[in-house]
Amino acid sequence: MQVEIYDTLSRQRKPLEPADNTVRIYHCGMTVQARPHVGHLRGYxxxxxxxxxxxxxxxxxxxxxxxxxxxxxxxxxxxxxGIDWRMLAERNTKELLDVTSALNVEPPTVMPRATQHIEEIVDLVSRIVDRGHAYEVSGDVYFDVRSYPKYGKLSGKNIDDLMEGVRKDLADNxxxxxxxxxxxxxxEGEPYWFSPWGKGRPGWHIECSAMSTLYLGSGFDIHAGGEDLVFPHHENEIAQYEAGTGKPFAKAWMHVEMLNLQGEKMSKSTGHVVTARDVLDLYDPNVLRLFTLRVHYRAQTEYTMEGIQEARSAWERIENFLEAARSALPDQSVASSYPEFEQALADDLNTPKALGLVFDLVREGNEALAAGNTGILTDVSARLNLALGxxxxxxxDKRGSSEELDKVLAIVADFRAELRSAKAFDWADKLRENLQKSGLxxxxxxEGTRIRFK
RNA sequence: GGCGGCAUAGCCAAGUGGUAAGGCGGCGGUCUGCAAAACCGCUAUUCCUCGGUUCGAAUCCGGGUGCCGCCUCCA
Known part of the structure; x- marks a missing residue:
């Protein structure tokens, strides 16, 4: 089946057709001016x-x-x-790496930093200047928007409309x-690098044009990022690269919609955020993943406690089955295909639909478990393992794997069973209550008394 | 003001022409000493509203209404 993704530039769904077997993707990461928040995590x-x-x-x-x-x-x-800018950047970068790692998000193939690519950036700016699409004014270099007729093609804006809302002050040069x-x-006092135009630093959009094509070549398959980057960030990336080199930039654009908070976009510049750390301190990373994937990536959605709680209950349903299946079927396998599920994801990454199938499997699996049907259970578990992966x-497996702990838990479970068969329900319930306070x-x-970790 | 998106049950959310997935919650039942987990049944004759196209529309077209995003740093 053909994998299709909605492309912002052509405004339609497009089949993924990489030139060779490698799909080349550039995903706009963070400007590390502040701590990562849950909105960022959605994209990751x-x-x-x-x-x-x-x-x-x-x-x-x-x-x-x-x-x-x-x-x-x-x-x-x-x-x-009152700290060095490098320290701030490094601190926020580290936090991003920590939270994404905790979320089981695989590290990117390459994670280039703007400050380590000044040479490529200066080189690209020079080419843009040479081709007559940029000009220098007392050490600043500006892209000449009017020199690039296709400006606005990604965001669907036209230059004259933009003029209406433009702020007139500041940019005197x-x-x-x-x-x-x-x-x-x-x-004075700002960090700088040397360039043909004197001491300075890159503008905000140029690093992405330079670094993406350095590692992926021109005309790479997908450029991804948050919806709020469409304009001006991505629009500018296209303009400066294509005007400066005459080569195509990215073949398709994939944008992840916003995660709102109390009806408004989460935004680090206004402090209207819930930090990634805050959520991960309270919830299992899988819960946040489920919370995220239950909504299609191109739909705006709201971050709420209710939503997270719902995701937590739903995740517990999956885990309960997994644990029961594990004890009934110690040798688990992973299916090699699950066409319906794959079809859902091939269809513009329809994760809500894919999750629907996951829950169908959980129900089937629970039925098989109750009926003692090992054949079905084996098949269902294998497909579920594939899908979740x-x-x-x-x-x-929250239960610590130490043998000592297992022994103690077995003793406690047996004790509860004995109390019950002796009809000492008061004591049996007291034991259950106390364990519950500790999350057991x-x-x-x-099949007998079981103890599981919440 | 310009551009774009969205409106589906109590809540979250799939579904782009053929008669409403899934999750959470609630109610009833099975199991249980009681629970928990699980299973079964019920919980949208209807998809914001009005009109149109069609044999047939939540799905296509047009008019309303409401919400959100971008136009300024933002994933």
Whole structure:
């Protein structure tokens, strides 16, 4: 089956057709001016599932994900905190790596930092200048928007409409208010690198054009990122690269919609956020993954406690089955295909539909478990293992694997069973209550008393 | 003001022409000493509204209404 993804540029679904067996993807990462929040994680989780699916379909995937570690805000915030800008950038980068790792998001193939690619950036800016699409004014270099007729093709905007809402002040050096900076001259005390235009630093959009094509070549398969980057960030990336080189930039554009908070977009610049750390301190990473994947990536959705709680209950349903299946069927396997499930993901990464199938499997599996039908249970478990793996879930065996603990738990379970057969229900219930306070659930099943971790 | 998107049960959410997936919650039942887990049944004759196209529309077209995003740093 053909994998299709909705392409923002052509405004239609497009089959994925890499030139060779490798799918080349550039995913706009963070500008590390602030701590990562749950909104960021949505994009990372979606891309992680997509990448795992592509690999399952037999593709190699090269995923490049940038860290933009220098820009106005990085400088500004480090000053406000009274620390070196590099320290701020490094701290936020590390936090991003920590939370994504905790979420079982695979690291990108390459994670280029803007500050480590100044040479490529300067080179690209020079080419743009040479081709007459950019100009220098006292150390700043601006892209000449009017020189590129296709400007606006990604976001569907036209230059004259944009002029209406443009802010007129600030950019005194620009010839046209819509022009944007490719290179910024360093003011006193600001970090700088040497360039043909003097000491300065890259503008905000240029690093992505330079680094994506450095690692993926021009005309790479997919450029991905948050919906809020469509304009101006991605629009500018296309304009500067294509105007500067005459070569095509990215073949398709994939945008992940916003995660809102109380009806508004989560945004680090306004502090209207829930940090990634806060959520992961409270919930199993799988819960956040389920919360994310239960909504299609191109639909806006709301971050709420109710939503997270719902995802938690749903995840527990999956885990309960997994645990029961594991004890009934110690030798688990992973299916090699599950066509219906694959079809759902091939269809513009329809994870909600795919999850629907997951829950169908859970019900079938529970039925098989109750009926003692090992054949069906084996088949269902294998398909479920495949599906959960592709979506990037990592069920944890919460029970510590120490033999000592197992022995103690077995003794406790037996004790509860004995109390019950002696009709000492008060004591049996007291035991259950106390264990529950420590996060241990006692279940009296036909096969005997079991203890599981919540 | 310009551009784009969305409106499906109490809540979340799939479904782009053939007669409403799935999850959470609730109610009733089975099992249980009681629970928990699980299973079974019920919980949208209907998809914001009005009109149109069609044998047939949640799905296509047009008019309303409401919400969100972008147009400024943002995933």
């Amino acid at each position: 989780i979606v891309m992680d599932a997509f990448r795992r699916f592509l690999r399952f379909k037999g593709y190699d995937v090269t995923l490049v994900q940038n860290i933009t570690d220098i820009d106005d805000k990085v400088i500004e915030k480090s000053r406000a905190e 620009k010839r046209d208010p819509l022009d944007f900076a490719l290179w910024k001259a360093a003011k 592709i979506l990037g879930f990592k069920p944890s 659930i006692i279940e009296d099943t036909k």
